[in-house]
Amino acid sequence: MVVVVDTVSAQPIRPRHPEKAARPDALSPKKPEWIRVRAPTSRGYADTRAIVKENGLVTVCEEAGCPNIGECWDKKHATFMIMGDTCTRACAFCNVKTGMPEALDLAEPDNVAEATFKLGLKHIVITSVDRDDLADGGAAHIAATIRAVRARCPTTTIEILTPDFLRKDGALETVVAAKPDVFNHNLETVPSRYLSVRPGARYFHSIRLLQRAKELDPSLFTKSGIMVGLGEERHEVLQVMDDLRSADVDFLTIGQYLQPSLKHHAVMRFVPPEEFAGYESVAYSKGFLMVSSSPMTRSSHHAGDNFTKLQAARAALSR
Secondary structure (H helix, E strand, C coil): CCCCCCCCCCCCEEEEEEECCCCCCCCCCCHHHHHHCCCCCHHHHHHHHHHHCCCCCCHHHCCCCCCCHHHHHHHCEEEECCCCCCEECCCCCCEEEEEECCCCCCCCCHHHHHHHHHHHCCCCEEEEHHHHHHHCCCCCHHHHHHHHHHHHHHCEEEEEEEECCCCCHHHHHHHHHHHEEEECCCCCCCHHHHHCCCCCCCHHHHHHHHHHHHHHCCCCEEEEEEEEEECCHHHHHHHHHHHHHCCCCCCCEEEEEECCCCEEECCCCCCCCCHHHHHHHHHCCCCCEEEEEECCCCCCCHHHHHHHHHHHHHHHHEE
């Protein structure tokens, strides 16, 4: 039996995904040249890692095995993952650990704010694990983190990437009331793939979450993303674009799915760069203010630069 092993944390080697261990290996095609990335070795990367560890923080960059970690951390850009490193969901694509999370760290909001200050971030991305075990899904903790960053770094703009808060009444309202600049919730894939890729979620609930966020605060930028290469058809991707525009979503990201281990969902296809460029053109024609579509696109990649472009695009519409 092949066991998925935790190679991220400093803890003794143990199964990272015991819930996936009994699955047969899912074989993916060989990675094409356009997927290659360099191992992180720069001084900037080391400095960022030191600040993250010094403040006892978790990053999605490490936990999800992001291929852009070397580039982002060299520029002192990190996406903080709050509420622990263990998720209550077991999505087939995700490398974050699944299990029963520990209690919330009440010092975490201030620690995130302090790390934001030390890194000198002009724009911060805060994401989290799913916390279905909490009555509010962790909404109050997310809001507290936003407020702590605002207090410590008043000029820093804040982007949050939230769970779906399924069956957590009032959770979204709590987060939006904390006034993030960007509200991001990823659809991850097309509706037909949800049962095999994202079984704990509901596609139209996620669409409605994004729509409701904009209704609660029209000044918010809303954002969502999907992965391709999971067996979706082109017409399904175009339908997702239409659904997101119907929910008044401003920013769409599309990236290539990469398999974290043989126990995760296989890559069904590596989508070539020209198809990503085609998706970008179509998305802009449908009215998105900002689109990032490439094999290496991830939700928080170039988030600060993209936020500036979002602001400019909205300003241009109001002229």
